[in-house]
Amino acid sequence: MVRLAVVFLIALSLLAGCAKMTEEKRAKKAQELYAQALRDYREKDYGDAAWNFKEALKFMDYLTPKQLENARFLMAKSYYLDKDYINAVVALEDYIFYYPKLSRTEEAYYMLIDSYIKVSPDPYRDQEYTWKAIDKAKEFLSKFPKSPFAPKVQNLIEEAYSKIAKHEFYIAKFYEDYGYTYSAAVRYRELLINFPGYIPESEVAYRYIKCLLTADKQLEIEKDKLQDLIDDLKDKLEDAEDKEVKEAVQRRLEFLKGEIKRWETLVMKAREEAEEAMKKYEEVYGKTKYYRELQKLLKEKNGKAQVNKTTS
Numbered sequence: 001m002v003r004l005a006v007v008f009l010i011a012l013s014l015l016a017g018c019a020k021m022t023e024e025k026r027a028k029k030a031q032e033l034y035a036q037a038l039r040d041y042r043e044k045d046y047g048d049a050a051w052n053f054k055e056a057l058k059f060m061d062y063l064t065p066k067q068l069e070n071a072r073f074l075m076a077k078s079y080y081l082d083k084d085y086i087n088a089v090v091a092l093e094d095y096i097f098y099y100p101k102l103s104r105t106e107e108a109y110y111m112l113i114d115s116y117i118k119v120s121p122d123p124y125r126d127q128e129y130t131w132k133a134i135d136k137a138k139e140f141l142s143k144f145p146k147s148p149f150a151p152k153v154q155n156l157i158e159e160a161y162s163k164i165a166k167h168e169f170y171i172a173k174f175y176e177d178y179g180y181t182y183s184a185a186v187r188y189r190e191l192l193i194n195f196p197g198y199i200p201e202s203e204v205a206y207r208y209i210k211c212l213l214t215a216d217k218q219l220e221i222e223k224d225k226l227q228d229l230i231d232d233l234k235d236k237l238e239d240a241e242d243k244e245v246k247e248a249v250q251r252r253l254e255f256l257k258g259e260i261k262r263w264e265t266l267v268m269k270a271r272e273e274a275e276e277a278m279k280k281y282e283e284v285y286g287k288t289k290y291y292r293e294l295q296k297l298l299k300e301k302n303g304k305a306q307v308n309k310t311t312s
Helices: 002-042 046-062 065-081 085-098 103-119 128-143 150-177 181-194 201-213 216-239 243-285 289-311
Strands: none
Touching (some): 002 046, 002 065, 046 065, 065 103, 103 128, 128 150, 181 201, 201 243, 216 243, 243 289
16 A cells, blocks of 8 residues: 555656646747747748747747737737738737727727728628728727827728728619619619719719619519519419418409509609709709710600600
C-alpha cells in the first residue's frame, strides 16, 4: 500500500509538472504569435498579420487586456486592408461589440460600413448588405456625431443610396422591358419620391409617364392570365355536383372577374395620372426631347381610344 501511495504521488507530481510546462508553452506561443502579427502588420503583410492575430487570439487567456484589444482591432483592420471584406465584417462587428466606446471604435465603424458596401453585390442583385451599411452608418452618426470619421461616413451613405437607387431603377426597367408597365410606373414613381438626387430624374420621370400611358400592355397580360383561370373554373363549375363546391367555385369566379375590372380601372386612372404628370414635367424640365415623345405617345393613345369608342 505504501508503495502504491508513493507511485501515485510521483505520478501526480509528474502530471503537475507537465501541466505547468504546457501553460508556459501556451503563454509563450501567445506572445510569439502576437509579436509576429505586429511585425507582419508593420511590414504591410496584412494577410499574414490577420492570420497570426487570429492564431494569437486562440490563446487569449495569455494576452494582456491591452494586447487583446489591440489584436482584435488590428486583425479586423488587417482583413480590411487586405480587401478581405467578408472576414473584415465579422471581425469589426466583434470588435465594436466588445469595445463600443473606445476612440478606435469610430474607425472600426467606418471600416465596417465600407466593408458592408463592398461585400454587397452589383446593383443588379439584392442589396441587403447595402441597407445594413446605411443602418450602421446611421447608428454611428447618432453615437459619434462629432467624430473625425463623420464626413467619411456621410460620403459612404451617399454611395450606398446611389447603389440602391440603381438597383431600384434596374428592377423598374426589368418590369418595363417585359411588358409589366403599370408595375414599372409604380417603381419609377417610388424612385422619384425616395431617391431624388441619386437618379437621372428627367429620364426616370419620362419612363414613369411613358409606363403609365402604356399600362394597357400589362392589362392585356393580366387579363390573359385571369381569363385562363376563369376558363378552368368554368369547366370545374360544369363538372361540380356538390352544392358547396359550386358555390366556392362561383365565388372564385366572381373574384377573378372583379380583378379584371380592377385592372381596367387602374389603367384608366393611370392615363389620368400620366396627363397630370406631363404638366408637371413641362414645368420642371421644359419641352425636352422626352416631353415631345410623351406628347406624341399621348396623342396616339387618345386617337386609339377615340376609334374604340366610335366602333363600340
